[in-house]
Amino acid sequence: MRKLMNAAACVLFLLAGCGSQGAAEEKEELRISAAASLAEVMAELEPGFKESHPGVKLVVNYGSSTKLRAQMEQGAPFDLFLSASEEDIDKMAADGLVDPDSIRVFAGNKLVLATAGEADGSTPAEKLLLESEGKIAVGDPDSVPVGKYTKESLRELGIWDELDRRLVFGKDARQVLSYVESGNAEYGILYSSDAFISKKAHVAGELPEGDTPIRYPAAIAKKTELKAEAEDFLELLTGGQGRQSIEDYGFTVPDGE
Structure with missing residues (x-):
């Protein structure tokens, strides 16, 4: 009987250990909606962010900025929006979906x-x-x-x-x-x-520029639960490594940014 109890205790201990390990491996998801043209820049920045944030999983949704905005307006979850359009960011801010104080222009295009x-x-x-x-x-x-x-x-x-x-x-x-x-x-x-x-x-x-300059702004979701992580990614994007990646893939870095 004692041997059976000891065996059962060992099984319970192992199961508890596996459960703890599974819980420890669960990662928070930083959800980023990004303009399709940013795919290569994002791919280059992701490894560095993951290394410095091992407990965070990046989930990136690519598409046209206007369609991404429509998805978020309809309730699609997000923490950070990287747009190819200032108009879409402005509409998100007006609707209270992003923090207007977080808006930063990080790239330009032609x-x-x-x-x-x-x-x-x-x-x-x-x-x-x-x-x-x-x-x-x-x-x-x-x-x-x-x-x-x-x-x-x-x-x-x-x-x-x-x-x-x-x-x-x-x-x-x-x-x-x-x-x-x-x-x-x-x-x-x-x-x-x-x-x-x-x-x-x-x-x-x-081709010549029209009435609207091609500028890429970023903004953090107003209701995000990962504000610090979103800010960290934005700092990476607008810092030295991010600026280099932006230029390496044919974008321009706006003056004064």
């Missing part, structure tokens, strides 16, 4: 005309667009920041209406890039950062 064909950059982008006969991939201006920026740029050139019938709309910046890389569109209007990482898309020229 629009370029890209193609999977040959490109020597000697012909103005406007001329290439007007003389071509193929499809032109752009972001949807009604739902994607890159599309809004593109529409403003082409209106600045006075050619938006002329190109309208040849436009193919992408759901986010990365889908526009895929249309170009696959040859489903002769040209695409991309962020310079997306063209920078592509092995198939070549920059044929730059």
Whole structure:
């Protein structure tokens, strides 16, 4: 009987130990909603953050900034929002979803005309667009920041209406890039950062900035339970390593930030 009791005690002890170990391994989740164009920057910063925060698991949701905002407005959980649009951040702040005092602009971008064909950059982008006969991939201006920026740029050139019938709309910046890389569109209007990482898309020229500067702001959720961790990631993003990664992947670092 004593042997049976000792054996049972050992089993209970081992089970308790396993339970404690499982509980110790549970990690808090820092949920980040990030513009699709930031995927490479995020991948480069994640290892350093995980090393300094071993008890935190990063959960990143990528998409167009406007669609991400819609998800969060409908109740999708998040702790930090990295947007490709100041307008979306401002709307989140107005609705009380992010802390306005936490908003920081951490990157900028430019629009370029890209193609999977040959490109020597000697012909103005406007001329290439007007003389071509193929499809032109752009972001949807009604739902994607890159599309809004593109529409403003082409209106600045006075050619938006002329190109309208040849436009193919992408759901986010990365889908526009895929249309170009696959040859489903002769040209695409991309962020310079997306063209920078592509092995198939070549920059044929730059497009002018429209009325809205392309700036990437970040903001911390007002109701986050991981405020310190969100602040730490934001510090990483805006610090030396983050700034270097941003520049390494074709973005610009705003002056004074």
